[in-house]
Amino acid sequence: MSQRKGRTALTRTELDSWRVFVETTEDLRTRLGARLQSESGISSGDYRVLLELSEAPGRRLRSSHLADAIGWERSRLSHHLGRMEKRGLIRREAAAGDNRGAEAVLTDEGRDALRRSSVPHFHAIRELFVDALTPEQLAAARDVAETLRDHLDKLDRSEA
Amino acid sequence: MSQRKGRTALTRTELDSWRVFVETTEDLRTRLGARLQSESGISSGDYRVLLELSEAPGRRLRSSHLADAIGWERSRLSHHLGRMEKRGLIRREAAAGDNRGAEAVLTDEGRDALRRSSVPHFHAIRELFVDALTPEQLAAARDVAETLRDHLDKLDRSEA
DNA sequence: CTACCGTCGTTGACATGTCATGCAGCCGGG
DNA sequence: CCCGGCTGCATGACATGTCAACGACGGTAG
DSSP: OOTTTTTSOOOHHHHHHHHHHHHHHHHHHHHHHHHHHHHHSOOHHHHHHHHHHHHSGGGEEEHHHHHHHHTOOHHHHHHHHHHHHHTTSEEEEEOTTOTTOEEEEEOHHHHHHHHHHHHHHHHHHHHHTGGGSOHHHHHHHHHHHHHHHHHHHHHHHHHO | OOTTTTTSOOOHHHHHHHHHHHHHHHHHHHHHHHHHHHHHSOOHHHHHHHHHHHHSGGGEEEHHHHHHHHTOOHHHHHHHHHHHHHTTSEEEEEOTTOTTOEEEEEOHHHHHHHHHHHHHHHHHHHHHTGGGSOHHHHHHHHHHHHHHHHHHHHHHHHHO
């Protein structure tokens, strides 16, 4: 029954829905990043990396595992780790057992930065996102996001 | 009844909802941008600027009006217009009646680039977003986005 | 008129993100 | 062994985005 999908032009409603969705999510992303930066001195990218490392055994991860975990290209991660290393948030060590490899290790300073940022960050998420929505809307947002995520994953697999 | 908002920690469900929402919308944004770039040779930012200019009377707009229309900071727009001007997509002219001002004018080349990009872009929006969702989910996505947008606007006004 | 103040757009410095390329180390067929 | 291809990460060049500061202009109080 979905044979016709993609055949017809987008309706006005579909376009409007897309537009408000993409513009608002972009705005949300930017505001959260600005809050993190001004309140805790770290970027969204920093936060993401610090969080993954803090949850890893030994607070260390191979670069490629870290990249997969947060869905980044490896070159992006490499650039970002370089900047974070310069600021002392992480350090890099050679991977045991594979001389090609590099491990990113959370420093004490990085751990402290993550701790300091968590409460303000959660507070911002509540203020900007959670508190704006009814429980039903929050559930709907999650459903939409999960459906989209599955759809995008399926596209990846079908073209791989 | 919303006196307690923001007082308690985020629940696991709220955090999970936020996480899948933000990560998926970010992924979607990135993919659409990559499609636009590879299929039509322009970025999402270029598209946004070209679209606004194409709908403006005389295909020209004052820089600050354009910035407001697409919700960008002026310095961001200025940098972007500089890059677009270098590629011939727009040109800048002095504004009539205000010697401080500058107008961005859509060139024929810019108009053609927008035309060439529209069909592939709509196709990508359908493939990556619209086709993934049921009509009910699409309506829910729109409702969530509009609610969030109103919420963010209200925050702006209350702190202004 | 003139001295100020706000507006308009630009600029430079820097952070972030993408793409193509480089290079060293691993691995398997000959 | 050895060589050709693959993997893991780094790098350089460039596009994008943010922030602070600047210089020119416009409006207005005195």
